[in-house]
Amino acid sequence: MKTLIKLYENRSIENVIAAETFRPEQIIYLCPAEELPGASMRKSLKAHFAARGLQVKLLFKETSIYKADKILKQLKKLTAQYPDCAVDITGGTDAALFAAGMLSSERGTPAFTFSRKQNRFYNILNAPFAEDRICTLNYSVEDYFRIAGGRMRPGRVDNQMLSCHLREFDGFFSVYLRWKREWTDAVVFFQRISQQNEGKPVSLTVSGDSVQKGDHGKKVTAPAEMLRELAELGFLLDLDLSEPKRVSFRFADEQVRFWLRDIGSVLELYIYKACLDADIFHDVVSSAVVDWDSEDSSRAVTNEIDAVAGRGTLPVFISCKTCEIKTEALNELAILRDRFGGKGAKAVAVTSERCGSAARHRAAQLQIAVIDREELEQGKAAARLRVIMKIDDIL
Secondary structure: OOEEEEEOOOOHHHHOHHHHHHOOOEEEEEEEHHHOOOHHHHHHHHHHHHHOOOOOEEEEEEEOOOOHHHHHHHHHHHHHHOOOEEEEOOOOOHHHHHHHHHHHHHHOOOEEEEEOOOOEEEEEEOOHHHOOOEOOOOOOHHHHHHHOOOEEEOOOOOHHHHOOOHHHHHHHHHHHHHOHHHHHHHHHHHHHHOOOOOOOOOOOEEEEEOEEEOHHHOEEEOOHHHHHHHHHHOOEEEEEOOOOOEEEEEEOOHHHHHHHOOOOHHHHHHHHHHHHHHOOOOEEEEEEEEEOOOOOHHHOOEEEEEEEEEEOOEEEEEEEEOOOOOHHHHHHHHHHHHHHHOOOOEEEEEEOOOOOHHHHHHHHHOOOEEEOHHHHHOOOHHHHHHHHHHOOOOO
16 A cells, blocks of 8 residues: 545544554545645644654545545545555545445455554455554654644643652652641742742742741741651751741752642642553653644643643543632543544543532533542542543543
């Protein structure tokens, strides 16, 4: 097969799997008018193939949606022009599938399909190269975004540095769970006592009053016992609580300083480690920022996803909340999953609160799995992720 004829789908990953597996010289995408990709999307597809070591010519042909006779006529013309071709009938409308079936029946043109559910190709007719062939591709988080026409931007977390603290994340989360009611005030305390003047370099050394002004006139007090636990963990160095109404310490590094000044970081770090502990993902990114339009940075529309992990060609998008899960957050997560993961991609909402019935119902409607406080307290996050990625119905 030198030419692959592919029914173009709005599920981006399905547009590249067959090409990367069978590596043709040319791909002809048949696209309904409303799905005809623009210049940016075409460039992203070409960039993806190049990044994966596949130099391939891409052609895009507009086709009918419901007129099987017109699609069949177009397919006959293409197969006559490119006799060494095969048709991937994965996706597409019923009319397109019918036309492809008629083409194979009349001319014996090789036809095959891909089941993402089974992660394998199937020989429909005269395509022995696709006979029960398992897909062995592995996509990085960056790949998922690029395939869909986006681009991964730097997030709030330096993922290369996370390995330096990986062994501490479980202990950090345990501190959080013990002091959950006081956590918000503690974060405000860290923010106030370690404020920096604009333009000045960040200092890791902190010294000040043990009572600081919080929001709306509220005062926040140094959580002495929590500080001692964080010192035992190695997050705080040279902790001194000996002087009345004073406190001093040194953040272990800038990453620790950021985490202790940010309410949600502790849960995000714990889930990042849970993804690694699940031992089924080949790529995990914390704080993944995606730019929806990789071409024009001046008009960038970006979203931050707390964690994204990939298993083969299947991604999981994870949202972490230290508060109750809201409908708006679930809707946003579903949109991101569908846009950058396509059919079969998973979405998980994690909350350190107990998830109410209303939120669970909405999550079920959107096919989003939920991990809540009870499972987190029982240390089941990694096990739940393994289950979510292995079963078909994640509800």
